[in-house]
Amino acid sequence: MKLLKKKHKPLHINDITIVDDDKLKKAITAAALGNAIEWFDFGVYGFLATVLGRIFFPGSSPTVQMIAALATFAVPFLVRPLGGIFFGMLGDKYGRQKILATTIVIMTIATFSIGLIPSYETAGLFAPLLLLLCKLAQGFSVGGEYSGAAIFVAEYAPDRKRGFLGSWLDFGSIAGFVLGAGVVVLISSIVGNEHMGEWGWRLPFFLALPLGLVGLHLRHQLEETPAFQKHVEAMEKESKDNLQDRPKLSFMEVATKYSKSFAICVGLVLVTNITYYVLLVYMPNYLSGSLHYSEDHGLLIIIAIMTGMLFVQPFVGLTSDKIGRKPFIIAGSIGLFLLSYPAFWLIQSDSVGLIFIGLLILAILLNCLIGVMASILPALFPTHVRYSALAISFNISIIIAGFTPAFVAWLVSLTQNLNMPAFYLMAISFIGLATAFTMPETANKPLRGATPTASDKEEAKEILSQHFDTIEQKVEELDETIAELEKKRQNLVDQHPKLD
Known part of the structure; x- marks a missing residue:
């Protein structure tokens, strides 16, 4: 029996996708804004954790209230894999644009609804239960949000600019966090601490509605990504039945069939997001609850740090297109191991300048990691299963990362050791190093299973x-x-x- 050899056709200039610049800008803006809304809620919730603890979990000590509020923040991460599987399969079947328009609606309504929940004094146990339901709805929608947004940007971006353009996605994350934190500080300064605890805390959550409507309008105007369109056209040529019979991936299939990509994704998400949550969610409560530092001063310092991160983020993405993604993961991981303890030693000082330097060190290390994550992750999986595989891999690992604020707060409370967050970051730095040395270099290369993409004909x-x-x-x-x-x-x- 003769074996039929598959003949590879030479790559032709017409096989290279040239991305329309206007469509590219719209795609980046819409994806980043949706991510900003997601992290706007995280910023508001993280910076209001102490207030929300008193409102929804009264009768406990301040430490227990804070841990309970942060635990409520973490519980929705348990349903994120379900959202990832659900939206991932739909995204691979019907396209990325439709799913991203859906997730932003659910996320906006859930965030807005938190502002409507009555306090524990008014509704009793129903109050924390309603809060939990809203957070679970957020978790379900976010399960498909970040993965879909990262894929959307990556499939639109030219190969030589994917690092720079992908970095704007997490620019949106940080910007949303800054906006959320800034709104909390602004409202608190206007209404005062007493009124903030009574009704002022609701106002930041209400702002999610107009932000979400803008994001929905932008996403509704987007066209499907060129990579997915080509994939659909190729399947149509083979058989129209293929369009209805798309591959449906389970967690076990992702973990076995794409085991290396799965492990790299998990490792990268863990080291990046644990660092993210320690710095941007847990740190405000660490400064005020554990170090008894002025809440207003602590919030202003962290807002200043995050604002600085906005300028560093695109630079990391741009540089990664020149020297590669791996050097940044290696640098960030080594930095976490060597500098986390000195950073927390500075943060524990009574000097505003030293506290700022300690937080700045952690912020730069976080930029090294988050600046390249959105350009690495979508390149790990082929087009036909990219959304499903990435959403499952990302959200399985985010479960662990999501419990970071509550877990670190519990460790500090249990051991009475203020350096526990530093030790935790030092431990996860080994995950980052292992990931960096095993991952493929994806800079300036086409996405897996896709043809090259360029900015113009030249x-x-x-x-x-x-x-x-x-x-x-x-x-x-x-x-x-x-x-x-x-x-x-x-x-x-x-x-x-x-x-x-």
Whole structure:
């Protein structure tokens, strides 16, 4: 029986996708804004954790109230994998744009509804239960939000600019966090601490509604990504039945069939998001609850740090397009191990300047990690299962990361050791290093299973020329290897009387 050899067609200039600049800008803006709304809630909730603890969990000590409020923040992460599986399968079947428009609606309504929940004094146990329901709805929608947004940006971005353009997604995260924190500080300064605890805390959550409507309008106007459109066209050519019978991935299939990509995704998400939650969610409560530092001063310092991160974020993404993504993961992980303890030593001082420097160290290390995450993750999986596989992998690992604020607060309370957050970051730095040394370099390469993408015709020609040069180089290397093997073979043949 003859084996049929699949003949690979040469790459042609028409096979390279050229992205329309206006569509690209709209895609980046819409994706980043949706992410900003997600992290606006995280920022508001994290910075109001002490107030929310008193409102929804009265009768306990301040420490227990804070831990309870942070635990409520963490519980929704348990349902994120369910949201990831649900929206991931739909995203691979019906497209990325439709799902992103859906997730932003659910997330906006859930965030807005938190502001409507009565206090414990008014509704009793129903108050924390309603809060939990809203957080669970957020968790379900967010399960498909970040993965879908990262994929949307990555599939639109030209190969040589994916790091820079992908960095704007988490620019939106940080901006949303800054906005949330800034709104809390502004409202608190206007209404005062007493009124903030009575009704002022509701106002930041109400702002999610107009933000969400703007985000929905932008996402509704978007077209589907070029990579997914090409994938659908290819399936239509093969068989129209393929469009209805798309692959449906389970967690076990992702963990086995794409085991290496799954492990890399989990490792990267863990080291990045644990650092993120320690710095941006737990730290405000650490400064006020554990160090008894002025809440207003602590919030202002962290807002200043996050504002600085906004400027560093695109620089990291841009540089990663030049030198690669791996150097940043390595630098960030080594930095966490060597500098976390000194950073917390500075944070524990009574000097505003030293506290600022300690937080700045952690912020720069976080920028190294988060600046490249959105460009790495979508490149790990092929187009036809990218949404499902990434959503499952991302949200399985985010469960652990999501409990970081509550877990670290519990560790500090249990041990009475204020350096426990530093030790925790030092421990997870090993996960980051292991991930960096095993992950493939994805900079300036097409997404897995996709054709190259360029900014314009000239860049497409350069990519095509570079592609052919690479093939020629590999063929030359193979020819040299074959020639050396032929010499070795001949030497062995010459030593045997019956071989010729």
